[in-house]
Amino acid sequence: MFEPPIQRLVDELARLPGVGQKSAQRLAFHLLNIDEPDARRLADAIIEMRVQIQLCQRCFNVSASDLCTICSDGRREPGLICVVERAQDIVVVERTQEYRGSYHVLGGSISPIAGIGPEQLRFRELLARVEAESINEAIAATNPTVEGDATALYLARLLKPLGVKVSKLASGLPVGGDLDYADEITLGRALIGRQQL
Amino acid sequence: MFEPPIQRLVDELARLPGVGQKSAQRLAFHLLNIDEPDARRLADAIIEMRVQIQLCQRCFNVSASDLCTICSDGRREPGLICVVERAQDIVVVERTQEYRGSYHVLGGSISPIAGIGPEQLRFRELLARVEAESINEAIAATNPTVEGDATALYLARLLKPLGVKVSKLASGLPVGGDLDYADEITLGRALIGRQQL
Numbered sequence: 001m002f003e004p005p006i007q008r009l010v011d012e013l014a015r016l017p018g019v020g021q022k023s024a025q026r027l028a029f030h031l032l033n034i035d036e037p038d039a040r041r042l043a044d045a046i047i048e049m050r051v052q053i054q055l056c057q058r059c060f061n062v063s064a065s066d067l068c069t070i071c072s073d074g075r076r077e078p079g080l081i082c083v084v085e086r087a088q089d090i091v092v093v094e095r096t097q098e099y100r101g102s103y104h105v106l107g108g109s110i111s112p113i114a115g116i117g118p119e120q121l122r123f124r125e126l127l128a129r130v131e132a133e134s135i136n137e138a139i140a141a142t143n144p145t146v147e148g149d150a151t152a153l154y155l156a157r158l159l160k161p162l163g164v165k166v167s168k169l170a171s172g173l174p175v176g177g178d179l180d181y182a183d184e185i186t187l188g189r190a191l192i193g194r195q196q197l
Numbered sequence: 198m199f200e201p202p203i204q205r206l207v208d209e210l211a212r213l214p215g216v217g218q219k220s221a222q223r224l225a226f227h228l229l230n231i232d233e234p235d236a237r238r239l240a241d242a243i244i245e246m247r248v249q250i251q252l253c254q255r256c257f258n259v260s261a262s263d264l265c266t267i268c269s270d271g272r273r274e275p276g277l278i279c280v281v282e283r284a285q286d287i288v289v290v291e292r293t294q295e296y297r298g299s300y301h302v303l304g305g306s307i308s309p310i311a312g313i314g315p316e317q318l319r320f321r322e323l324l325a326r327v328e329a330e331s332i333n334e335a336i337a338a339t340n341p342t343v344e345g346d347a348t349a350l351y352l353a354r355l356l357k358p359l360g361v362k363v364s365k366l367a368s369g370l371p372v373g374g375d376l377d378y379a380d381e382i383t384l385g386r387a388l389i390g391r392q393q394l
Contacts, residue, residue: 001288001292002259002288003249003250003259003260003261003265003266004261005242005245005246005249005250005261006246006250006259008242008245008246009239009242009243009245009246011242012238012239012242013239013242015235015239016224016227016239017223017224017227018220018223018224023215025285026214026215027213027214027215028246029283029284029285030213030214031213031243031246031247032246032247032250032259032284036247038212039243039247040243040244040247041209042206042209042210042212042213042240042243043239043240043241043243043244044240045202045205045206045208045209045210046206046228046236046237046239046240047237047240048202048205048206049202049203049205049206049225049228049229050228050229050233050236050237051202052202053200053202053203053229062199062200062203062229063200064200064201064202068200069200086226087226087229088222088226091198091199095198
């Protein structure tokens with residue numbers, strides 16, 4: 001329909017998550033109409049990121065060097081580890097400024113439907129770290145989903161026998177939210193986890 | 198916040214129309230997590246498009262060569278020209294399979310608010326074509342907006358004295374739409390343009 005070089009870009013853009021055929025066309029023509037250096041900067045940023053970013057050899061966070069900025073930071077609390085599904089979850093936990101330990105990226109969550117068991121995730125690497133780094137506390141910061149909860153439970157079963165204290169993030173009402181809008185599962189968990197005043 | 202190569206890509210993605218900060222982060226991590234050749238294909242498609250696509254020297258459509266596929270097609274009806282705001286509008290008109298003439302891309306619409314007058318658009322090039330190609334009919338396929346209508350009106354004032362028949366696309370109810378959902382301006386135009394049965 002479009003000239004082949006445009007159609008190829010439309011096809012590539014339409015592969016991106018949340019980008020439909022129509023948005024892909026709009027984006028392609030935007031990239032055609034802006035100044036060439038601006039379009040080139042986006043292409044370069046993709047390539048540069050793929051060239052420069054690797055996985056941290058210790059925690060599997062995204063990193064521009066062998067060890068990520070958190071693992072290279074000598075002031076982080078030793079013995080405490082926060083286990084997340086994906087690297088991008090680390091930034092979210094960091095933003096709270098409530099956590100000072102290290103991280104471990106599993107690379108996903110246990111999902112029998114998607115055929116992902118513990119052996120497809122980085123539990124082996126985690127076990128090695130628990131031993132090598134004398135970890136005594138682990139926090140499962142997995143998503144509040146069936147898969148995330150199953151992963152947290154698996155983590156607890158794996159680490160508790162080794163004497164590691166394991167917890168998971170509290171479920172409850174989002175701060176600033178409205179009770180009216182809370183679904184019954186969230187509200188149920190908020191009740192079970194109610195805090196003494 | 199993120200490692201610099203990731204943050205740079207997030208920033209570039211967030212410049213795209215309709216892509217917010219959060220979507221840009223999600224897209225950047227998607228491009229980090231997929232296979233490297235897949236990410237590289239998107240970057241290459243952007244560069245390739247910018248290198249290969251130019252403007253047709255006759256109608257200013259996007260083109261992989263000096264003349265676009267429509268201008269190179271000897272079977273198109275001579276003397277008839279369809280004036281559009283942007284190159285991407287040509288594909289939309291072509292899809293109707295109701296038009297067999299040539300096109301002319303103005304490069305936008307007259308908008309005093311945005312500081313765009315007729316001299317910023319390709320009216321001069323259009324006048325040259327009207328003379329050189331003995332154009333006797335022009336259709337303004339501009340957007341049904343204040344700016345698009347003003348542009349169509351300007352086109353009519355410019356070409357009518359030269360003996361060119363000028364029309365613009367009909368405004369009215371979208372086919373398959375619901376009368377209930379039509380805004381009053383569209384419905385008003387549908388009434389004014391009512392067709393004898």
